[in-house]
Amino acid sequence: MSSIPDKPTLDGLEAKWRAIWDEQGTYRFDRSKTRDEVYSIDTPPPTVSGSLHIGHVMSYTHTDTVARYQRMQGKEVFYPMGWDDNGLNVERRVQLLTATLCDPSLPYDPDFTPPQPDEKGRLPKDPVRISRPNFVELCEEVVVQMEEEYHELWSTVGLSVDWDQTYTTIGPVASRISQKGFLRLLERGIAYRSGAPTLWDVDMQTAVAQAELEDREVPGAYHKLSFGLPGGGGPDGDVVWIDTTRPELLPACVALVAHPDDERYQPLFGHRAVTPLFGVEVPIVAHELAQPDKGTGIAMICTFGDTTDVIWWRELGLPIRPVVRHDGRFERELAWTATADHDGDVWVSTDPDAANAAYAELAGKTVFSAQKAIVELLQAAGRMDGDPRPITHPVKFWENGKKPLEIVTSNQWFIRYPPASEIIERAKGLEFHPEYMRVRFEDWANGLQGDWNITRQRFFGVPFPIWYPIDDEGLVDYLSPIVATEDMLPVDPTTMVPPGYDESQRNQPGGFAADPDVMDTWNTSSMSPQIASKWEEDPDLFERVYPMDLRPQAHEIIRTWLFSTVVKAHELFDDLPFRHAGISGFVVDPDRKKLSKSKGNAQQGPFELLEQYGADGVRYWACGAGPGRDLAMDEGQMKIGRRLAIKLLNASKFALGIGEPAAGATVTEALDRAMLLGLADLVDEATRVFDGYDYARALERTETFFWTFTDDHLELVKGRAYGSGAEADSAKVALRLALQTLLKLFAPFLPYVTEEVWSWWQEGSIHRSPWPVAEELREAAGGPDDGAALTRTVAGEVLSLLRKAKSDAKVSMRTEIMSATVTDTPERLAALERARADVVDAGRVVELVTAEGDNLSVETRLAEAG
RNA sequence: GGGCGCGUAGCUCAGCUGGCUAGAGCGCUUCCCUUACAAGGAAGAUGUCGGGGGUUCGAGUCCCUCCGCGCCCACCA
Numbered sequence: 001m002s003s004i005p006d007k008p009t010l011d012g013l014e015a016k017w018r019a020i021w022d023e024q025g026t027y028r029f030d031r032s033k034t035r036d037e038v039y040s041i042d043t044p045p046p047t048v049s050g051s052l053h054i055g056h057v058m059s060y061t062h063t064d065t066v067a068r069y070q071r072m073q074g075k076e077v078f079y080p081m082g083w084d085d086n087g088l089n090v091e092r093r094v095q096l097l098t099a100t101l102c103d104p105s106l107p108y109d110p111d112f113t114p115p116q117p118d119e120k121g122r123l124p125k126d127p128v129r130i131s132r133p134n135f136v137e138l139c140e141e142v143v144v145q146m147e148e149e150y151h152e153l154w155s156t157v158g159l160s161v162d163w164d165q166t167y168t169t170i171g172p173v174a175s176r177i178s179q180k181g182f183l184r185l186l187e188r189g190i191a192y193r194s195g196a197p198t199l200w201d202v203d204m205q206t207a208v209a210q211a212e213l214e215d216r217e218v219p220g221a222y223h224k225l226s227f228g229l230p231g232g233g234g235p236d237g238d239v240v241w242i243d244t245t246r247p248e249l250l251p252a253c254v255a256l257v258a259h260p261d262d263e264r265y266q267p268l269f270g271h272r273a274v275t276p277l278f279g280v281e282v283p284i285v286a287h288e289l290a291q292p293d294k295g296t297g298i299a300m301i302c303t304f305g306d307t308t309d310v311i312w313w314r315e316l317g318l319p320i321r322p323v324v325r326h327d328g329r330f331e332r333e334l335a336w337t338a339t340a341d342h343d344g345d346v347w348v349s350t351d352p353d354a355a356n357a358a359y360a361e362l363a364g365k366t367v368f369s370a371q372k373a374i375v376e377l378l379q380a381a382g383r384m385d386g387d388p389r390p391i392t393h394p395v396k397f398w399e400n401g402k403k404p405l406e407i408v409t410s411n412q413w414f415i416r417y418p419p420a421s422e423i424i425e426r427a428k429g430l431e432f433h434p435e436y437m438r439v440r441f442e443d444w445a446n447g448l449q450g451d452w453n454i455t456r457q458r459f460f461g462v463p464f465p466i467w468y469p470i471d472d473e474g475l476v477d478y479l480s481p482i483v484a485t486e487d488m489l490p491v492d493p494t495t496m497v498p499p500g501y502d503e504s505q506r507n508q509p510g511g512f513a514a515d516p517d518v519m520d521t522w523n524t525s526s527m528s529p530q531i532a533s534k535w536e537e538d539p540d541l542f543e544r545v546y547p548m549d550l551r552p553q554a555h556e557i558i559r560t561w562l563f564s565t566v567v568k569a570h571e572l573f574d575d576l577p578f579r580h581a582g583i584s585g586f587v588v589d590p591d592r593k594k595l596s597k598s599k600g601n602a603q604q605g606p607f608e609l610l611e612q613y614g615a616d617g618v619r620y621w622a623c624g625a626g627p628g629r630d631l632a633m634d635e636g637q638m639k640i641g642r643r644l645a646i647k648l649l650n651a652s653k654f655a656l657g658i659g660e661p662a663a664g665a666t667v668t669e670a671l672d673r674a675m676l677l678g679l680a681d682l683v684d685e686a687t688r689v690f691d692g693y694d695y696a697r698a699l700e701r702t703e704t705f706f707w708t709f710t711d712d713h714l715e716l717v718k719g720r721a722y723g724s725g726a727e728a729d730s731a732k733v734a735l736r737l738a739l740q741t742l743l744k745l746f747a748p749f750l751p752y753v754t755e756e757v758w759s760w761w762q763e764g765s766i767h768r769s770p771w772p773v774a775e776e777l778r779e780a781a782g783g784p785d786d787g788a789a790l791t792r793t794v795a796g797e798v799l800s801l802l803r804k805a806k807s808d809a810k811v812s813m814r815t816e817i818m819s820a821t822v823t824d825t826p827e828r829l830a831a832l833e834r835a836r837a838d839v840v841d842a843g844r845v846v847e848l849v850t851a852e853g854d855n856l857s858v859e860t861r862l863a864e865a866g
Numbered sequence: 867g868g869g870c871g872c873g874u875a876g877c878u879c880a881g882c883u884g885g886c887u888a889g890a891g892c893g894c895u896u897c898c899c900u901u902a903c904a905a906g907g908a909a910g911a912u913g914u915c916g917g918g919g920g921u922u923c924g925a926g927u928c929c930c931u932c933c934g935c936g937c938c939c940a941c942c943a
Contacts, residue, residue, distance in 0.1 A: 307941065308942080394942045436870060630872090631878095634877085636891090636892055647903070653902050807910085
């Protein structure tokens with residue numbers, strides 16, 4: 001407890017209280033508490049590759065208000081912090097920051113130092129190729145720097161995180177848990193390895209999961225090609241015209257497809273067509289996904305042009321003719337022959353010489369160049385109708401990628417999804433805040449196509465605890481994995497040796513080879529509840545905090561993080577990983593566009609804003625948006641928040657400065673009772689909405705009450721409070737009780753200023769003090785008093801009119817009113833009588849008379865100015 | 867194409883299960899150094915509650931429809 005400062009200020013509060021909270025362990029998790037006494041939060045581990053922006057501050061502040069509320073409600077809050085330093089994003093950023101490129105074939109160089117920027121701060125244009133261990137080292141260095149930045153940011157914002165409970169998604173605990181989850185699913189056949197068409201980013205040369213896709217509108221063109229129809233029977237006789245945007249995939253064509261009800265093509269089903277240039281016979285098949293109104297109504301199926309091709313290929317049991325390599329270029333060596341050499345040979349042509357000549361023009365080219373080349377060939381051969389017709393169409397990209405995705409075949413690890421209905425049913429036990437966000441979860445479950453590919457052909461991430469045997473001829477058997485045992489975890493197969501082998505057998509005939517890939521970052525993030533609560537690492541802790549109470553997160557990652565976490569817990573624990581999902585919106589600029597650095601509309605960094613408006617001011621702005629709502633970037637609101645904090649300082653100084661009431665004093669006066677009863681209602685509402693995760697409304701209601709409290713109540717009672725006797729004590733008791741309550745109601749939002757004021761006159765931290773109880777306020781007010789509410793209303797209105805008289809007369813508020821005549825209904829006049837002395841005092845009225853009338857009016861005679 | 871959300875004063879938003887003359891703050895106008903606060907205070911002006919129907923004694927609040935904005939999803943030859 002300290003004294004009340006003469007000149008209260010917000011300056012320096014952040015540094016002061018951060019240090020004290022840290023030193024006193026205000027937010028430290030007390031692990032003597034049991035699960036029912038604990039409120040646990042599955043904090044989103046921020047991706048440390050991203051640049052810090054104000055959007056982070058908003059959503060994390062929301063979670064913090066809930067954490068602080070629950071703590072004051074008596075819960076022991078488990079509020080850890082993780083760092084997502086795993087995955088492609090980090091890797092890309094490290095490539096950019098250090099001008100390096102990972103080349104796994106290179107040996108480790110212990111003396112490597114990354115390229116240094118020149119005098120203009122620029123890095124060399126051509127990246128230096130380095131080994132995988134060197135690259136991982138660089139990643140770890142960059143990640144540590146960014147974690148420090150985030151820690152500083154969160155700490156300034158005032159997140160009540162327990163900094164002893166931190167984890168990283170690449171650290172040994174996370175790796176072990178992630179790998180263990182994988183091994184358990186592998187045992188049950190839920191994780192499996194399979195060769196399948198895979199969405200592939202040709203730039204990064206890695207597989208990409210469905211959840212990471214986005215559509216982009218890009219220019220393309222229809223090309224109308226003619227296929228031969230040896231038997232005739234088509235609408236155009238012995239040829240059939242198809243439209244395609246991917247003519248370069250003609251050598252990969254495996255069938256033509258039309259809708260089963262399409263009368264134009266029904267005669268062709270079961271017959272064969274011959275591809276132009278390549279002379280390959282392909283079946284003409286029917287499938288309901290073919291759209292009669294698109295192009296000519298009959299399409300070529302290639303392996304693979306888009307995801308529809310994959311569906312057709314799978315459902316119609318077609319052969320595969322892969323032509324695009326993993327680097328996005330056409331295969332160099334393909335040869336067509338007149339007859340099949342052996343069963344299943346797909347490179348058979350009616351005119352192999354022509355086919356091989358045509359393909360020679362494509363071999364080794366990028367998809368883009370190959371398209372130009374094949375158009376020339378088709379036009380020269382008279383197999384194309386006119387020129388390409390430009391269109392704009394949506395194409396799938398990796399959400400962070402630069403080039404359209406290709407679909408290539410490759411061996412990958414998958415996790416089998418349960419049926420959508422099963423996941424949706426499981427999620428019924430999860431409360432969404434706001435509830436309407438559930439549809440995004442369910443839409444995603446219902447739209448799933450195929451299983452979850454968790455393999456990434458990258459270097460920085462959690463590796464698979466897997467090796468593959470090499471036979472005596474040196475061939476790796478990728479479909480017979482050697483699995484690590486759980487006691488070996490975490491495993492890096494490139495440096496560790498599988499059971500029963502020794503290092504000398506690595507990459508040798510009869511030996512073993514490491515799985516070269518790493519896991520999808522979401523495969524690890526999806527176990528954040530288990531990682532934070534240290535599943536099977538610290539069973540005592542796990543018991544106390546798992547499953548979690550709250551998963552806070554942004555709506556954009558419902559399909560990734562939320563979905564995969566629910567699926568993992570469903571499979572591994574047969575339960576939900578948390579009970580509530582608090583979904584936050586975005587920070588948007590005034591044009592409603594998502595705020596981001598890349599669009600150049602994020603002008604001020606978060607540290608500058610925190611410096612300028614204070615953490616409390618920024619938090620006030622952040623809490624202007626309820627769950628799921630977007631929030632406009634608005635420095636004006638931060639300014640208001642700062643002003644509110646200053647007002648709290650001054651109002652508190654005043655209320656406390658009047659002095660303490662006599663021991664045993666009670667609240668007797670109508671205005672005091674009414675104020676406390678109103679406050680009790682406020683407590684009820686704030687509690688109710690907080691329980692429903694509507695922190696924004698709790699703040700708004702509290703703020704509204706507070707301004708009325710300072711503008712009217714304080715003005716009305718200040719004269720009486722300065723006096724002595726029971727009436728003065730009534731005011732003092734009520735003021736102190738109200739102040740204590742309001743500070744607590746504000747504490748989750750404005751942790752610094754409320755703690756500062758609390759420290760003037762109370763022991764301990766406000767953030768560990770109990771949340772106010774409405775009934776206690778009602779008792780202090782002496783029980784219900786319906787009339788008091790009217791007294792409060794009428795007194796406030798009359799005071800306002802008295803002030804208006806002075807304002808209209810352009811005189812100081814200190815000017816005396818010689819006489820004031822209040823006209824109103826008898827009932828309201830009676831109510832006013834209970835506060836007559838307070839109104840007279842606050843309005844500086846010499847003589848107050850009343851007259852009955854229909855509605856409120858006030859006539860005044862002012863004293864002479866001067 | 868399907869779905870979700872939003873559209874209330876110049877700006878940012880309240881308005882819960884329909885009910886007395888539609889609210890707050892910012893901004894704006896006028897005024898006030900009043901001993902909690904001039905990084906303040908008082909007072910004031912400003913709204914066809916997106917448009918059109920409907921239910922109802924009564925609708926910003928419920929139903930239908932249209933328009934605009936945002937987001938999510940989509941099998942995109």
